[in-house]
Amino acid sequence: MMRFAFIYICLAADFQLVLNSPTLGSKNNPRLLDKDIIKGVFEYQDHQNHSVFFYHEESEEMYVGGTDFVLKLDVDDYHIIEQFPLKTLEQQRCQEGKCKNVITVIEKFQDSLFVCGTNGKKPQCWKLFSSVNNQSHEIVESYEGRGISPFVYTHNSISLTAGGDLYSAAPLDTDGSSLQFRRKAGSRTNVWMYDNWVSEPTFISASWVKREEDPDNEKIYIFFREKNSDHNPEADPWISRVARVCKVDEGGSKRFFQNMWTSFLKARLVCGFPEESLYFNRLQDIYVLHADDWHETRVYALFTSSWNSTAVCIYTIAMIEEIFENSTFKGYDKDIPKPRPGTCVRNSRTLPLTTVNMVKDHSEMNDWVHSLHHTAPFYVSTNNYTKIVVDRVQAADKHMHNVLLLATDSGKIHKVLEAGSEAFIISETQISSRSPIQSMKLASKKKRLVMGFSEKISIMDLERCQQNMSCADCVLARNPYCAWTEAGCVPTVLGGIQNIIDGNRSVCPSPEEERKQINRTKRETASPSPVDLRTTHSVPLGVPFYLSCPIDSYHANYIWEHGGQSSPCLQMESNCLHLIPSMAQENYGGYECVSKEKDYTKVVKRYQLTEQIVSETNEDRNNNPLGNYVVPVESSAASDAVPHVEWITLGLTALGIFN
Structure with missing residues (x-):
């Protein structure tokens, strides 16, 4: 008989024994479990089934779209600047509650904020202009939104504005079919895809990569997954893709491929272990980290697998372009016509028929786009990550470091340092235990992460540093947002003490000197004495x-x-x-x-x-x-x-x- 029949831990702090807590001493876990770094919380009056975020880096404006409204947020002072209702006449004609206007698109387009919504299954778009006193917005124009917004928020859709043009992928039919990537509005001709290019696609993201010195060769990159044509039971049903079109593409001539992309090419995006033929095939999310030199622009891709594991693979635009410019074409073994299919030309209507025909019938590359680390993903985890953004952070020594912010399906954020080819998991923060993250947007200049849940919007301060740390603790954290100074572990300042590369604490002052610094700071700031351990x-x-x-x-x-x-x-x-x-x-x-x-x-x-x-x-x-x-x-x-x-x-x- 056991000596103790019952043993309970009854604590007012509501502790629970957790058998699957992170294993101590393992670098596969977050180093820290952060608390109290959520700066702003906005509770919704009604729970939101869907939300869309838009942040404009230049104007530093943050907008949130939900059901029947758009909010403008101040991510510095953590308050709602204004709320714009978007209930329409179409909704008033419907029975109560059956014709919601769920906002699905928010973009800066031309001289206004461009907003689209489901509008009771009759998609509609509006231009919102700032009023004269700059305190509110008003609708001046509205447009038919078919092909820009889906009919219902659960349908797949993406949108992008680039150089005064609006690009989108949204179904043309109420059942979610006729989904393809199009240029829908702006100064250039509307163009769309040839139906045979993709098979039941799920579009993830589109990105415009600028080339300041060569604008005629600028591309729009489209990331998606599509149904696998290989129906082998052991084959994954999805294949991940990257495609590209030329920004100057105006479609073909009047007699052939008019209003169709003449530059569309696609390639398989590979993430996994090639030597073992083990791949993560289900592209989940994309973040493009732009660089001054377009070759160095990075694509961070989040993949899931059929064996309950997720991975992050990293690519550069130079690597993607290498495949599109030099690979052979799948299913084609003849001489490649000139100009090469996919080449950007100012007047695409003058392209030779042989070139356009190649794009029509053989748009897929033979070669695959492998990741930067090639033989393995950059980061593999058993956590079910759903979203990714990447911040570029200047350390105390002026060197730049990339930090991945990964959202889990359980409402957590993992902060992961890209330390060369190694992933270092800095911290884990529980943002919500009630629902997963619907939308996530990085305000990089302000060092804020804005997250949308069904019940609230939360703003996370990325520069929040742990208090009461020693220099060794601060350096071991390898957190580019924080550095050690005489004032303690504080948001990074030039000249502060860090060792982001390996966390070696040899950069710290001696214990005696550190004590002198701390005591000096306490005298100057009248800080309280440390608590006795x-x-x-x-x-x-x-x-x-x-x-x-x-x-x-x-x-x-x-x-x-x-x-x-x-x-x-x-x-x-x-x-x-x-x-x-x-x-x-x-x-x-x-x-x-x-x-x-x-x-x-x-x-x-x-x-x-x-x-x-x-x-x-x-x-x-x-x-x-x-x-x-x-x-x-x-x-x-x-x-x-x-x-x-x-x-x-x-x-x-x-x-x-x-x-």
Whole structure:
């Protein structure tokens, strides 16, 4: 019979024992679990089934579209600047609640904000102009939105504005069919795709890559997945693609391919382990990180797989262009006509018939577009990531670093450093435990991440740095947003101390110099003295007891030291526990919770346990059915051992910890 029939941990802090918590000491987990970095929260009056975000970097304006409204947000001061209702006459003719106008497109187009919505299954678009006092917007023009907005928000669609032209992919029919990528409005001719080029596509993203010195060769890149023509049961049903069209493409001549892309080419986008023929084929999301030199513009692609794993692969536009410019054409073994199919020319209507015919019948490249790291994805995880954005951050030494911000299907954000070919998971932040992230937009200049959920909009401050850290802690974090100065670990400033490449703490001042810096700063800022790490408890003999210390790095290993002996940490959420089944004389004395990460060892928490004499009456015994398993604890001192409780019942028999 087990000695302890029941052991419970009853804490006002609502702790729960988590058996699948991140494994301590493993770099495959986030190093930190961040808290309190959400700066702004906007609760919706009604839950939103769909939301769309638009951020204009030049004007630093942020817009959110939901059901029957568009919001303009201030991501600095965390408030709604204005709310613009978009209920239409078409909705008023419908029965209540059946003709919602779900906003699906927000773009800066020409001289206005261009907004499109489902409009009760009759897609409509509007131009919103700023009023004279610049305090609100008003509708001046409206347009038929078929082919720009889907009929219902669940249908696949994308949109893009480039050089005064509007590009989109949205179904032309109410059943979601006739989906293709088109140029729909602007100064150039409307053009669209040939039906045989794609098979049941799901469009993910489109991006315009500028070439300042060669604008006639600028391309629009389209990322999508389509049905696999290989119906082998072992083949993945999806194939991921990148396609391109020339921005100057005006379609073919009046007698052949008029209003059709004459420059459309597509290639397979590969992410996986080629040597094992193991691929992530389901493209989930795309983020294009533009560079001054278009060759160096990077494409970060998020893939999912049929075996419940996700991966990030990285490509450059130069690598993609290499395939389009030099690969042979699938299913074609004759001489390639000139100009080469896919070549950008100012007047596409004059292209030879042989070139256009090649595009029509053989638009796919033989060669595949492999990722930057070729033999493996940049990052593979068992987390189900759904969205990705990438920020480019200037470190204290003026070097630039890329940070991936990945959204999970459980409402979390993982911040991942691109450290050469290695992924370093800086942190995990739980934004919502109620719903997944619907939309996500990066405001890079402001270092804010805006996220949309069904119930709210949240703004995450990317420059929030941990307080009360040492220089070693700050450097080990390898967080480009934070650096060590005499004021502590603060948002990165030039001259601050960092080591983003490997987190080596040798760049830190000596412990003596660091103490002098901290003391000097405290005198100048009148900061309070540090909290003593040691906590004292008086505990009776024969009762169960536990000690706790916070986990401040999941890349570290933790042990408890007492009386010259070491014992492992029992992990509970973000705490390390040391459990004492029954207090005996040898259990009294000093305890230290010690963490070690790389070559950095520190004492996280100290305890001193002393004996407490407890007098127990017959009435106490009658009122206490669990007998000595109930532990009275002095509540006069704040303690990590037993936070906010005076009576604690312990029992972890089910875990096999005590026999």
